[in-house]
Amino acid sequence: xxxxxxxxxxxxxxxxxxxxxxxxxxxxxxxxxxxxxxxxxxxxxxxxxxxxxxxxxxxxxxxxxxxxxxxxxxxxxxxxxxxxxxxxxxxxxxxxxxxxxxxxxxxxxxxxx
Amino acid sequence: xxxxxxxxxxxxxxxxxxxxxxxxxxxxxxxxxxxxxxxxxxxxxxxxxxxxxxxxxxxxxxxxxxxxxxxxxxxxxxxxxxxxxxxxxxxxxxxxxxxxxxxxxxxxxxxxxx
Numbered sequence: 723x724x725x726x727x728x729x730x731x732x733x734x735x736x737x738x739x740x741x742x743x744x745x746x747x748x749x750x751x752x753x754x755x756x757x758x759x760x761x762x763x764x765x766x767x768x769x770x771x772x773x774x775x776x777x778x779x780x781x782x783x784x785x786x787x788x789x790x791x792x793x794x795x796x797x798x799x800x801x802x803x804x805x806x807x808x809x810x811x812x813x814x815x816x817x818x819x820x821x822x823x824x825x826x827x828x829x830x831x832x833x834x835x
Numbered sequence: 836x837x838x839x840x841x842x843x844x845x846x847x848x849x850x851x852x853x854x855x856x857x858x859x860x861x862x863x864x865x866x867x868x869x870x871x872x873x874x875x876x877x878x879x880x881x882x883x884x885x886x887x888x889x890x891x892x893x894x895x896x897x898x899x900x901x902x903x904x905x906x907x908x909x910x911x912x913x914x915x916x917x918x919x920x921x922x923x924x925x926x927x928x929x930x931x932x933x934x935x936x937x938x939x940x941x942x943x944x945x946x947x948x949x
Contacts, residue, residue, distance in 0.1 A: 731875070756937045765839075765925055765940030766878070811877060817935045820885045821866055822893065825877040 725749055726814050728826025736834050741799040743829045745812035748793065752814040755788065756823070757797045760809045769810070770797070773817075802833045837861055841926050841941035848916040848948045856911040856944050858926030865931030867909035868893075868938065869901060871922040878925065884909055886931060916948045 728745045735741045747755075756771035772779045772786040772795065779786045785798040799806055812826040839860045848854055860867065865886050870878040870893075880893030882901040890901050898920060900912045909928075913920060923945050927938035 726877075728877070754935055754937075758937075758940075763942075765927075765942045766938075767940070768937040771937055815935075820883060820891070821929050821931060821935050822868070822880055822883060823878075823938060825870075825879075827875055827877040 725824045726812060726826045728812050728829060730829060731827065732830045732832070734832045734834060735802045737802065737804060739802050739833075741802045741806065741831055741833070742796060743810055743812070743831070744794065744796045745814075745826050746792075746794045747814045747824075749814070749824075750793070751816055752824075754815050754817050754821075755786070755795050756813050757784075757786065758811045758813065758825075760811065760828075766811055799831075802831075804833045804835050807831060807833045839926055839928055839939050839941035841924075841944050843944060844942065845945050846947070848913075848946065850917060850948060852916050853912070853914050854916065855913075856924055856926075856946075857908070858910065858941060859908045860926075860928040860939070861907065862928060862939065863906070864928035864939070865906070866929045867903065868927045868929075869899075869909070869911045870925045870927065871895065872925060872943075873922050881911065881924075913946075916946075918948045920946065921948045922946060 757769045758766035759769045760766040783800045788795045813823040868883040869881040884903040887906045926941045
């Protein structure tokens with residue numbers, strides 16, 4: 723079963739533009755929502771994460787927007803740069819217990835110079 | 836450097852062969868995980884170990900076994916490899932218990948079964 727759905731599968735953005743990736747989850751027990759960034763040949767690396775007690779979290783050019791009622795969250799990359807070209811995964815889990823992350827399908831982001 | 840170390844990085848197996856993927860972490864994390872990554876499927880959990888001495892099935896456990904050798908090491912075994920197990924395998928670890936700051940992933944093992 724796919725508990726976290728991610729869109730789009732691929733995205734092309736011009737340098738300096740805003741990249742937006744969306745995710746929707748089903749399990750209302752989830753209370754931890756991270757985004758991972760993966761470069762070719764590497765393992766995913768934690769980019770930014772949010773808990774459901776806030777609606778937005780910003781770290782530099784990266785922002786997570788969270789809508790608890792709609793069970794959706796999104797990643798915004800401001801002033802996108804060619805170095806941001808990577809695959810991005812959203813994920814969700816419960817903090818307590820086994821901490822099993824459920825991942826979205828991934829978005830391949832390309833930033834054109 | 837602190838982190839998660841996976842070996843080997845690449846492997847080609849013939850159908851029916853067996854092999855063990857090794858994973859070790861030096862961050863004193865309690866929980867460890869094995870995922871497989873396939874195009875368009877994201878990362879899917881194979882097995883996990885919430886703490887030393889425990890292991891549990893994830894979403895796609897068929898064809899795999901695991902061993903939590905000690906707090907640092909968590910291995911994944913393919914007893915009789917099949918072409919459907921061609922994938923990139925990632926090991927990850929997290930603090931576990933009441934703390935959760937996300938996973939630290941290894942660099943992956945690219946496995947091809949012919």
